[in-house]
Amino acid sequence: MIRILLMVTVICLAFGCGGAPEATMEEPAAEASAETSAMTYVGWLADAKCANAGKAATDEHAGCAQKCIEGGESIVLVAEEGGNVYMLDDQEAAKPHAGHKVTVSGMLDGDTIAVASISM
Secondary structure (H helix, E strand, O other): OHHHHHHHHHHHHHHOOOOOOOOOOHHHHHHHHHHOOEEEEEEEEEEHHHHHOOOOOOHHHHHHHHHHHHOOOOEEEEEOOOOOEEEEOOHHHHHHHOOOEEEEEEEEEOOEEEEEEEEO
16 A cells, blocks of 8 residues: 555656646736726725725815825725725826716726726
8 A cells, every 4th residue: 555655656746746737927917917807986086095094985075185185195096886995096187086976997906996087
């Protein structure tokens, strides 16, 4: 019995049986691109500070958001459904809409949207 196990082990080691396949440098990039997808998100453009504190997903927050953004806070999207907070890669495109409910179209990569368009 021990001989058989030893022989199977030697064969597996020799032919690579049972081991995990080696990853190539191309595989992670392919997985990352498959996970990113073009989407449309509806929510409020707010300042990151208030959004992370859970106070930004209302029309009443518009004035505060604009003031904080002018003071240097990043602009984020607080999703209407679920309240998720997304970073935006194009802060300049978002600035005119700060504090408003908008529709953002773009590619999601992690928690950041690569903005294609923003409309009210």
